[in-house]
Amino acid sequence: xxxxxxxxxxxxxxxxxxxxxxxxxxxxxxxxxxxxxxxxxxxxxxxxxxxxxxxxxxxxxxxxxxxxxxxxxxxxxxxxxxxxxxxxxxxxxxxxxxxxxxxxxxxxxxxxxxxxxxxxxxxxxxxxxxxxxxxxxxxxxxxxxxxxxxxxxxxxxxxxxxxxxxxxxxxxxxxxxxxxxxxxxxxxxxxxxxxxxxxxxxxxxxxxxxxxxxxxxxxxxxxxxxxxxxxxxxxxxxxxxxxxxxxxxxxxxxxxxxxxxxxxxxxxxxxxxxxxxxxxxxxxxxxxxxxxxxxxxxxxxxxxxxxxxxxxxxx
Amino acid sequence: xxxxxxxxxxxxxxxxxxxxxxxxxxxxxxxxxxxxxxxxxxxxxxxxxxxxxxxxxxxxxxxxxxxxxxxxxxxxxxxxxxxxxxxxxxxxxxxxxxxxxxxxxxxxxxxxxxxxxxxxxxxxxxxxxxxxxxxxxxxxxxxxxxxxxxxxxxxxxxxxxxxxxxxxxxxxxxxxxxxxxxxxxxxxxxxxxxxxxxxxxxxxxxxxxxxxxxxxxxxxxxxxxxxxxxxxxxxxxxxxxxxxxxxxxxxxxxxxxxxxxxxxxxxxxxxxxxxxxxxxxxxxxxxxxxxxxxxxxxxxxxxxxxxxxxxxxxxxxxxxxxxxxxxxxxxxxxxxxxxxxxxxxxxxxxxxxxxxxxxxxxxxxxxxxxxxxxxxxxxxxxxxxxxxxxxxxxxxxxxxxxxxxxxxxxxxxxxxxxxxxxxxxxxxxxxxxxxxxxxxxxxxxxxxxxxxxxxxxxxxxxxxxxxxxxxxxxxxxxxxxxxxxxxxxxxxxxxxxxxxxxxxxxxxxxxxxxxxxxxxxxxxxxxxxxxxxxxxxxxxxxxxxxxxxxxxxxxxxxxxxxxxxxxxxxxxxxxxxxxxxxxxxxxxxxxxxxxx
Numbered sequence: 001x002x003x004x005x006x007x008x009x010x011x012x013x014x015x016x017x018x019x020x021x022x023x024x025x026x027x028x029x030x031x032x033x034x035x036x037x038x039x040x041x042x043x044x045x046x047x048x049x050x051x052x053x054x055x056x057x058x059x060x061x062x063x064x065x066x067x068x069x070x071x072x073x074x075x076x077x078x079x080x081x082x083x084x085x086x087x088x089x090x091x092x093x094x095x096x097x098x099x100x101x102x103x104x105x106x107x108x109x110x111x112x113x114x115x116x117x118x119x120x121x122x123x124x125x126x127x128x129x130x131x132x133x134x135x136x137x138x139x140x141x142x143x144x145x146x147x148x149x150x151x152x153x154x155x156x157x158x159x160x161x162x163x164x165x166x167x168x169x170x171x172x173x174x175x176x177x178x179x180x181x182x183x184x185x186x187x188x189x190x191x192x193x194x195x196x197x198x199x200x201x202x203x204x205x206x207x208x209x210x211x212x213x214x215x216x217x218x219x220x221x222x223x224x225x226x227x228x229x230x231x232x233x234x235x236x237x238x239x240x241x242x243x244x245x246x247x248x249x250x251x252x253x254x255x256x257x258x259x260x261x262x263x264x265x266x267x268x269x270x271x272x273x274x275x276x277x278x279x280x281x282x283x284x285x286x287x288x289x290x291x292x293x294x295x296x297x298x299x300x301x302x303x304x305x306x307x308x309x310x311x312x313x314x315x
Numbered sequence: 316x317x318x319x320x321x322x323x324x325x326x327x328x329x330x331x332x333x334x335x336x337x338x339x340x341x342x343x344x345x346x347x348x349x350x351x352x353x354x355x356x357x358x359x360x361x362x363x364x365x366x367x368x369x370x371x372x373x374x375x376x377x378x379x380x381x382x383x384x385x386x387x388x389x390x391x392x393x394x395x396x397x398x399x400x401x402x403x404x405x406x407x408x409x410x411x412x413x414x415x416x417x418x419x420x421x422x423x424x425x426x427x428x429x430x431x432x433x434x435x436x437x438x439x440x441x442x443x444x445x446x447x448x449x450x451x452x453x454x455x456x457x458x459x460x461x462x463x464x465x466x467x468x469x470x471x472x473x474x475x476x477x478x479x480x481x482x483x484x485x486x487x488x489x490x491x492x493x494x495x496x497x498x499x500x501x502x503x504x505x506x507x508x509x510x511x512x513x514x515x516x517x518x519x520x521x522x523x524x525x526x527x528x529x530x531x532x533x534x535x536x537x538x539x540x541x542x543x544x545x546x547x548x549x550x551x552x553x554x555x556x557x558x559x560x561x562x563x564x565x566x567x568x569x570x571x572x573x574x575x576x577x578x579x580x581x582x583x584x585x586x587x588x589x590x591x592x593x594x595x596x597x598x599x600x601x602x603x604x605x606x607x608x609x610x611x612x613x614x615x616x617x618x619x620x621x622x623x624x625x626x627x628x629x630x631x632x633x634x635x636x637x638x639x640x641x642x643x644x645x646x647x648x649x650x651x652x653x654x655x656x657x658x659x660x661x662x663x664x665x666x667x668x669x670x671x672x673x674x675x676x677x678x679x680x681x682x683x684x685x686x687x688x689x690x691x692x693x694x695x696x697x698x699x700x701x702x703x704x705x706x707x708x709x710x711x712x713x714x715x716x717x718x719x720x721x722x723x724x725x726x727x728x729x730x731x732x733x734x735x736x737x738x739x740x741x742x743x744x745x746x747x748x749x750x751x752x753x754x755x756x757x758x759x760x761x762x763x764x765x766x767x768x769x770x771x772x773x774x775x776x777x778x779x780x781x782x783x784x785x786x787x788x789x790x791x792x793x794x795x796x797x798x799x800x801x802x803x804x805x806x807x808x809x810x811x812x813x814x815x816x817x818x819x820x821x822x823x824x825x826x827x828x829x830x831x832x833x834x835x836x837x838x839x840x841x842x843x844x845x846x847x848x849x850x851x852x853x854x855x856x857x858x859x860x861x862x863x864x865x866x867x868x869x870x871x872x873x874x875x876x877x878x879x880x881x882x883x884x885x886x887x888x889x890x891x892x893x894x895x896x897x898x899x900x901x902x903x904x905x906x907x908x909x910x911x
Contacts, residue, residue: 016870023866026624031859033843
């Protein structure tokens with residue numbers, strides 16, 4: 001009795017260990033939630049400046065048109081000088097207020113020599129909160145070597161703090177990489193390049209993924225070649241993810257991800273486990289069969305009579 | 316006589332009352348502890364207790380609670396089915412079997428309730444903010460839940476205690492009680508599912524997470540699919556546990572009589588488990604579709620992100636379940652005189668199962684690295700990529716289901732030779748039905764490579780209907796075909812090798828493990844959200860852990876579950892028959908194997 005129970009227990013341990021072992025064979029990585037910098041009224045000084053730099057270079061998508069260092073785009077004015085010029089740009093408005101206005105309502109004042117093209121920072125695609133706008137202003141002020149005068153109020157934070165649902169990772173990547181600065185997508189974004197909402201209807205998703213790395217692949221009709229920045233630095237998986245998102249907008253299914261190569265490390269190991277498992281099952285079956293054939297079973301037992309077709313009745 | 320009835324009715328009421336008191340005390344205690352801790356502990360969004368990792372603690376307790384809940388919901392369904400079979404066939408052993416398992420309920424309820432209470436306290440202590448949000452939204456359902464718990468306890472205890480009272484002409488009232496137990500249990504499940512599914516696919520709230528419509532909250536995208544999926548899984552789970560219990564008893568049995576009885580019990584348990592298991596993949600597809608409809612993003616992270624690897628694990632588990640159940644059936648044929656006639660099919664079936672297994676386990680949605688892609692010349696392997704897509708997997712699983720069904724039917728026929736005049740035509744028709752279904756499944760499977768994906772998705776419906784229709788047709792022919800069939804010999808219950816019992820036990824362990832894994836995937840795909848897209852997990856535990864770690868945790872939970880279940884069985888066995896049973900019935904269970 002004890003031996004049997006022990007055997008059963010060991011059997012169970014063996015089974016669950018086998019499953020846990022297979023769990024070790026697949027790739028192991030942790031997925032961490034996206035980092036978010038929370039800007040509060042307590043965020044001041046260098047922290048605020050750092051947060052502003054991150055927003056300007058990332059989420060804000062400002063570098064599509066501006067530059068904040070020696071090299072960069074010059075569709076808009078050089079932002080290193082923005083804070084310095086701010087006080088004198090528009091009569092009757094102080095430097096800090098001008099900077100905020102030029103981001104929130106860019107068309108209230110157009111800098112001479114530049115077109116009217118800057119998207120309002122608190123509208124999509126950037127969708128910054130007032131707190132974030134102020135962080136950027138802090139960064140701009142520090143860039144110009146001026147004193148950081150801007151400060152975040154409690155009300156600025158609340159405005160931007162709305163529960164936002166998850167977005168497709170492809171869309172997140174497009175936002176993060178500034179595609180919307182030039183392209184319109186589902187009603188948002190710039191008009192430097194063609195609208196991308198239904199681009200997958202005219203282009204193969206796989207080709208779109210390539211185009212991101214190498215814009216020379218083709219030039220959209222009616223647009224100027226060489227404007228779109230090549231992004232071979234984006235990982236293949238990210239480019240595929242963007243293509244999959246665009247494909248989805250056109251109602252196409254495109255799996256950005258492929259079957260893992262069976263020759264890859266994990267593939268081989270998994271294959272071996274499955275093969276061994278099946279072989280063992282076959283062997284056990286064959287062995288069981290051969291035992292069944294041998295005249296091992298005793299004659300009819302006393303209970304035979306009542307066993308009448310319970311198999312049938314149970315169905 | 317009348318006096319005897321009065322006493323036994325009184326005993327039934329007394330037993331039920333005891334159960335109600337037990338649950339009340341438990342609930343009151345939980346309430347006091349939770350309130351006490353809440354006012355004693357400092358206010359926080361997250362707390363941690365005793366240095367335990369929050370998430371693992373809640374995970375383990377929730378999963379164990381869920382497994383026991385599945386057990387206490389599955390067992391009454393199992394009991395009612397066998398009781399009805401007992402009434403229909405007038406075979407006492409079915410009634411005794413139903414009774415033997417109902418006996419476990421009292422113990423199992425208590426354990427489920429204790430685990431549920433611990434879970435609640437953990438939530439309140441470790442995740443106060445999140446618990447606050449949920450309890451605000453779901454306030455009215457708590458009350459319904461508590462009312463349902465009491466209702467469930469009352470009917471379940473009555474069901475058990477009135478077993479010998481409501482026999483004979485009064486049996487129909489007992490069946491009605493059994494039905495009530497199950498209706499109540501299902502209602503409980505549906506309420507609890509509303510909470511869980513809301514976390515996955517929230518609805519019925521505005522942008523600021525204020526309640527707009529309670530029905531909208533309850534009736535969210537994934538509610539119904541999860542309800543159905545869990546209901547079926549509970550039946551399968553109940554059956555699997557019964558089979559595992561029978562297997563353990565068989566292996567420990569001393570006499571032929573016992574062996575015969577537990578062999579038969581294992582067979583009935585596994586039969587019900589497999590029958591409920593077959594439609595589960597279909598319910599799973601429905602759930603998957605609803606998830607995609609709710610949020611493509613969630614669908615993608617479920618099928619295409621890192622979780623894709625866990626589906627390979629799942630495929631391996633389901634493949635093992637199919638193989639083990641066929642293995643059990645084939646070994647079982649050894650005790651059916653005449654079943655040798657069908658051994659010739661086994662190798663063929665084994666090959667179909669193996670190929671199906673491998674196709675199903677071929678990964679698809681896994682991000683290949685740059686070097687892998689260039690080695691393959693594309694994001695998919697030129698040849699094996701073909702097997703990775705859903706079309707191939709659908710085809711594979713449908714063929715596996717068909718094969719298992721065929722095994723069952725051969726088993727059923729094992730010792731019988733049809734004597735009706737149209738036997739040959741009938742058998743030919745059955746063979747045709749199976750062949751036609753297989754052809755439809757394969758045909759659509761191949762054809763689907765040549766059509767766009769939108770059309771392809773619809774094909775799985777044809778494949779499933781072909782399989783279901785052919786199964787229905789087969790059974791419809793089978794029943795009249797075997798009417799009065801000539802028997803080669805009686806089934807020699809008990810004459811089955813020990814290996815078969817290990818296969819049964821394997822089924823139960825794998826099934827439990829599968830439940831643990833799927834539960835992990837279901838709640839893991841919420842990623843760093845408590846309520847997907849609405850309430851973010853801002854604790855240090857918000858990340859998705861590596862699969863290796865998760866599978867180890869699942870394994871530990873399964874081991875603990877089986878240990879706890881053995882305690883329940885052991886206590887129930889020690890308690891023996893309730894004193895309430897009139898004498899004479901007491902030995903019924905022991906004689907079950909031979910009474911007929």
